[in-house]
Amino acid sequence: MIVIVSDDSGGNWGTELEEAVFHTGNHVVRFAANSLDIKPCTACGNCSGKTYGRCIIPDDMQKVLPKIAGCRTLVLISPVVFGGVSHHIKKVMDRMAAVGNPRYRVNGGELVKGMSGSGMNYFMVGIGDKLKETQRSAFISLHEENRKIMSAKGKAFILDEGANKASMIKIAQEIVHEQV
Amino acid sequence: MNKSDMMLLCASPRREGTSAMLLRRISSVTDGELVYLPQRGFLDEMVQTMKQAATIVISGPCYINTYPARLIELLETASSMGGFYGQKLYGIINGGMPYVHTHRHGLTCLQLFAEQNHLLWQGGFVLGGGAMLDGSPLEKHMNHKTVVPAFDQFIRHIVEGTPSPEYLYEQLEPCYGKILTHVLARMLTLRVVKHIKKYGHDPNAPNWYLRERDLENDRVDPV
Numbered sequence: 231m232i233v234i235v236s237d238d239s240g241g242n243w244g245t246e247l248e249e250a251v252f253h254t255g256n257h258v259v260r261f262a263a264n265s266l267d268i269k270p271c272t273a274c275g276n277c278s279g280k281t282y283g284r285c286i287i288p289d290d291m292q293k294v295l296p297k298i299a300g301c302r303t304l305v306l307i308s309p310v311v312f313g314g315v316s317h318h319i320k321k322v323m324d325r326m327a328a329v330g331n332p333r334y335r336v337n338g339g340e341l342v343k344g345m346s347g348s349g350m351n352y353f354m355v356g357i358g359d360k361l362k363e364t365q366r367s368a369f370i371s372l373h374e375e376n377r378k379i380m381s382a383k384g385k386a387f388i389l390d391e392g393a394n395k396a397s398m399i400k401i402a403q404e405i406v407h408e409q410v
Numbered sequence: 411m412n413k414s415d416m417m418l419l420c421a422s423p424r425r426e427g428t429s430a431m432l433l434r435r436i437s438s439v440t441d442g443e444l445v446y447l448p449q450r451g452f453l454d455e456m457v458q459t460m461k462q463a464a465t466i467v468i469s470g471p472c473y474i475n476t477y478p479a480r481l482i483e484l485l486e487t488a489s490s491m492g493g494f495y496g497q498k499l500y501g502i503i504n505g506g507m508p509y510v511h512t513h514r515h516g517l518t519c520l521q522l523f524a525e526q527n528h529l530l531w532q533g534g535f536v537l538g539g540g541a542m543l544d545g546s547p548l549e550k551h552m553n554h555k556t557v558v559p560a561f562d563q564f565i566r567h568i569v570e571g572t573p574s575p576e577y578l579y580e581q582l583e584p585c586y587g588k589i590l591t592h593v594l595a596r597m598l599t600l601r602v603v604k605h606i607k608k609y610g611h612d613p614n615a616p617n618w619y620l621r622e623r624d625l626e627n628d629r630v631d632p633v
Contacts, residue, residue: 270423273427273471279605279606279608281618283611283617284619296619296620311482311486313515313518313522320482323479324473324479326474327473327474332602334594335595340509341509341598368515368519375511379475379512
């Protein structure tokens with residue numbers, strides 16, 4: 231299953247990618263983070279202790295987490311905001327700790343963690359017009375660090391706000407191709 | 411510098427955590443005012459406070475390689491409201507992993523925010539291994555002999571209003587060898603496993619959400 235979490239407050243990018251992935255014959259589920267009630271992580275620590283693997287905040291993230299926990303591929307789509315993602319997408323990312331693997335591993339000589347389950351693919355699609363190189367490189371480096379810390383495969387893409395359908399189809403094909 | 415001139419903004423939801431501890435260390439030698447980022451509600455008032463300060467120091471934890479969502483929301487709100495005029499901005503980000511690159515995006519994010527909104531980026535400080543402190547004084551840090559003087563030097567830059575160079579925190583990154591890294595991974599894992607078991611959970615069980623999904627699938631309606 232491919233899970234798409236998008237911030238569609240400025241466009242229909244999530245819907246377009248969902249459609250493009252659907253036409254490859256893959257099972258895809260999409261959440262529009264900007265339309266959901268998702269509260270910020272409170273760092274209560276329950277998901278790594280008292281309620282291990284489960285977030286106790288009762289909001290729409292309870293619909294998203296089961297899908298992320300069971301997915302093979304996660305795709306986040308967001309406007310590029312200060313070289314990162316919007317707060318709508320960041321709230322989802324922060325709450326993903328509940329489905330992370332708490333164990334430490336060594337990869338490339340460094341300590342890393344991982345996600346529950348095995349072999350997740352992780353993609354980020356950044357949207358923005360006339361982005362400076364500093365913004366683009368920051369967005370790509372954020373994905374790279376996320377990928378490392380999650381022990382995941384995948385890459386980051388950056389599109390103009392007016393990206394056409396063909397761009398989404400191309401990204402969908404790359405995402406599907408990378409599935410392990 | 412007057413009290414209202416310096417805003418020490420804690421971007422962590424935990425008021426007694428490491429992010430707040432680092433700001434209290436700054437407030438002990440300055441007249442900076444410690445304020446906590448509200449975790450709910452509108453952020454317009456907080457933006458107004460930011461605009462009134464001559465110097466803003468933001469300290470927050472690293473969640474998945476950058477600052478938490480609520481701070482991003484504040485920056486988005488501040489950017490949409492506008493009205494900044496050259497306030498000096500410093501950043502501090504702390505996280506569990508000992509590597510600078512794991513947390514550096516937070517500072518890059520603040521720098522880009524400053525550049526896009528007419529604030530003056532003055533540099534920041536990355537504190538690896540900071541999460542383990544859990545709010546304890548910096549002197550309890552595993553590398554306190556190098557971390558304490560470097561952070562205090564960072565504070566001097568804030569007090570003097572000068573840019574803080576990256577090498578202050580970059581020099582702190584430990585160079586663990588291959589064997590020690592494996593030992594560390596083992597020790598840290600044992601610690602988290604022990605913590606999970608303390609609450610009666612099986613650390614090897616599939617994630618709770620997957621178990622719930624399977625139970626849901628197995629559930630058969632009574633005839």
